[in-house]
Structure formats: C-alpha cells, structure tokens
Amino acid sequence: MSATTETPHTSEAQGMAIKAKTQRQLVVRRFFRHRGAMVGMVLFALVFVLAFSSIGFGPLPGWWKHSYDxxxxxxxxxxxxxxVWPFSLGEHPFGQDNLGKDYFALVMRGAQISIIVAVMIGLVSTLIGTVIGALAGYFRGRVETLLMRFTDVMITIPTLVIAAVVGMIAGNLGPYFLAAMLGVITWTGVARLVRGEFLSLREKEFVEAARAVGTPAKRIIFKHILPNCLGVIIVSATLAISSGILLESGLSFLGFGVKFPDTSLGVLINEYRSAMTVRPWLFWWPGIFIIAIALSVNFIGDGLRDAFDPRQNRVRG
Incomplete structure (x- = not known):
C-alpha cells in the first residue's frame, strides 16, 4: 500500500490556485450584478450588431438593401x-443625404469605422502604457527617470493638438493607420496607473521571495506582478476605448481624422452641421450613435472598476 505525500510547495500552489479561482468568480459575480454595466453591454452589443450586420463588413454581406456609397x-x-407606431423602417429610415445616398447605410458605415478606430486606439495605447509603466515601476533608477520624464513631456502637450498633427499626417493613409498613430500618443494615463501598481507590488513578500531564489526579472514581471495588475489594465483599456471614439469624432469633425472616400460618425457630423436647422436628422443620427457608444463603454468600464476593486463589499444596483 502506497501513501501519497503532499509537499508544502504543492499545498501552497493549490491554495493560490483556489484563491485565484475564487477571486475570478467574485469579480465576475460583481460585474454581472452591476446594472449600469449590464445596460452598457446590451446597448453596445445592439449598436455593434446593427452596424456590422446591416450593411456587412468586408466580404461578409449585410441584410440592408442599400449601400453607403x-x-x-x-x-x-x-x-x-x-x-415608431406602427413600426416601419420604410425605404430610407434615416433619410437621404444631398446626393441621394441612404443615410442609414452611411451612419452604419460611420459607426463601423468609429468603433474599429476606438478599439484600436484603446488596445495600442494600453499596450504601450503597460510596457512603459511596468518597466518604470519595476526597475526604478535611471530607467524610471528616463521613461517618466518622457511621459511627463507627452502629458504637457495638449492631446488634441498633437492628435490633430498626427491626423493631418496619417489621415490620408486610412483609418487603421490613423488609429494606430493615435494610440501611440494616448498611452500616458495608462503608463502612470500601471507604474503605480508596480511600485506597490514590487515590495510585496511574494516578489521579494522570487528575487531571493534568483527568479529572472522578466519572469517576475510577467508571472508574478502583471497578473495582479490586470484589473487596472482592463479598466484602463475600456476607458481608453471610450476616449478614443470621442477623440476620433472630434478630429474628424475638425477635418483632421478619417478622410474621403471613407467616413465616420465625426465626418458625418462635420459634413452636415450646417443642415441642422433645415434637415436636423442628418446631424442628430450620427450624434446619437456617438453618445450611445461612448456611454455604453463608460458604463462597462464603471462596472469593471467596481468588480476589480477589492475594497468593494457590495455592488451598486
């Protein structure tokens, strides 16, 4: 008869795994009990499905009969x-523009581009900010001084000004390149948050123990510290997406964003702002979609922040 011996290391690893699983379950439960986040998820899902299924995207066809071009x-x-009553879409539910284009198809195309650009801005800025913040927070010394002074310089430059310059240069190269360039200049907030988390976690006992046994810095950063910063990073990414759609809309409204022949919600508002008094629907429809997307993402980010915050002992409902 053989006996199984459980080492202290195995027991500790199992305990950490159970604790991590319990923490994930708690975060998920808090998030799905947050009414604002649920409303935001439903609203964003409706806008996303409507925009990408109606007129299609790329090689995928849509169910709407008119094309935006x-x-x-x-x-x-x-x-x-x-x-509304009796409900009917009719031939052109959002009307037509000056050239007779179906405005519903135009707004859906604008929503597609705005969502894609906003998501790309959020992902690129979060990636860059996470890397810079992690390096500055863990290594300290000259590395921290160099990276954070560069961050301070970027913060002192008004975002809209530098984004307008980037938009003038990258706008004609397509919305995807424009989104990547805007993400490169909007990472500063994420970097400061991640640096603060790393400064706090690098002094914890589990990090000191990892250093004591000779664990490489790369492994400590990615296996020990970064997983404990995921809450801050995910929330920052969500809020960066919300800021991204407002930034893109503002730049396109000023003429520095997405360029013809493509369009976005900001471009549509810019083109038809003079028609607000005679044909207000050309102004209001893209504006409504900008507000809906920004608010829904903000609600989701608010729910994620409350779910990841360990100091929360109840979820607002």
Missing part, C-alpha cells in the same frame, strides 16, 4: 421614413 434620387426632400 451608392447615390440615388432624393425622395420627399430626403426625410426619414422610420415610424
């Missing part, structure tokens, strides 16, 4: 045919 005859002054 096909002109036509302006019918009834281009007024919207959407009716």
């Amino acid at each position: 096909v002109t036509g005859t302006v019918i009834a002054g281009g007024r919207p045919t959407l009716t």
Whole structure:
C-alpha cells in the first residue's frame, strides 16, 4: 500500500490556485450584478450588431438593401421614413443625404469605422502604457527617470493638438493607420496607473521571495506582478476605448481624422452641421450613435472598476 505525500510547495500552489479561482468568480459575480454595466453591454452589443450586420463588413454581406456609397434620387426632400407606431423602417429610415445616398447605410458605415478606430486606439495605447509603466515601476533608477520624464513631456502637450498633427499626417493613409498613430500618443494615463501598481507590488513578500531564489526579472514581471495588475489594465483599456471614439469624432469633425472616400460618425457630423436647422436628422443620427457608444463603454468600464476593486463589499444596483 502506497501513501501519497503532499509537499508544502504543492499545498501552497493549490491554495493560490483556489484563491485565484475564487477571486475570478467574485469579480465576475460583481460585474454581472452591476446594472449600469449590464445596460452598457446590451446597448453596445445592439449598436455593434446593427452596424456590422446591416450593411456587412468586408466580404461578409449585410441584410440592408442599400449601400453607403451608392447615390440615388432624393425622395420627399430626403426625410426619414422610420415610424415608431406602427413600426416601419420604410425605404430610407434615416433619410437621404444631398446626393441621394441612404443615410442609414452611411451612419452604419460611420459607426463601423468609429468603433474599429476606438478599439484600436484603446488596445495600442494600453499596450504601450503597460510596457512603459511596468518597466518604470519595476526597475526604478535611471530607467524610471528616463521613461517618466518622457511621459511627463507627452502629458504637457495638449492631446488634441498633437492628435490633430498626427491626423493631418496619417489621415490620408486610412483609418487603421490613423488609429494606430493615435494610440501611440494616448498611452500616458495608462503608463502612470500601471507604474503605480508596480511600485506597490514590487515590495510585496511574494516578489521579494522570487528575487531571493534568483527568479529572472522578466519572469517576475510577467508571472508574478502583471497578473495582479490586470484589473487596472482592463479598466484602463475600456476607458481608453471610450476616449478614443470621442477623440476620433472630434478630429474628424475638425477635418483632421478619417478622410474621403471613407467616413465616420465625426465626418458625418462635420459634413452636415450646417443642415441642422433645415434637415436636423442628418446631424442628430450620427450624434446619437456617438453618445450611445461612448456611454455604453463608460458604463462597462464603471462596472469593471467596481468588480476589480477589492475594497468593494457590495455592488451598486
């Protein structure tokens, strides 16, 4: 008869795994009990599905019969045919623009580009900010001084000003390149948050123990410290996406963002801002979608922040 001996190391590893699993379950439960986050998720999902399924994306076809780049005859002054009761989309639910293009298809294309650009800005800025913040917070000394002084210089430059310069240079190269360049200049907030987390965690006992046994710095950063910063990083990424769509809309409104022949919600507002008094639907529809996307992402970020915060003992409902 053989007996199984459980070493202290194995017992400690199992205990950490159980604790991590319990913490994940607690975070998920807190998030799904947050009403604002649930409303934000539903709203964002509706906008996302409507935008990408209606007119299609890339090789995937959509269910809407009109295309955003096909002109036509302006019918009834281009007024919207959407009716709430009895519900009916009609031929052109959001109306038509000056060239007879279906405005519903145009707004859906604008929403697609705005969402893609915002998500890319959030991901790129979070990646860069995480790397810079982690290096500055862990290594300290000259590395921290160099990286944080560079961060301070970037912070002193107004974001809209430098984004406008980037937009003038990168706008004609397509929305994806524009989004990547905007992400390169909007990482400073994430870097400062991640640095603060690393400064706190690098002094913890588990990090000191890892150093004592000769664990390489790379492994300590990625296996020990970074997993404990995921909450801050995920919340920062969510809020960066919300800021990204507002930044892109603002730049496109000023003429420094997405360029013809493509479009975005900000471009549509810029093109038809003069029609607000005579044909207000050309201004309000893209504005409504900008507000809906920004608010829904903010609600999701608020729910994630409350879920990851260990000081929360209840979830606001």
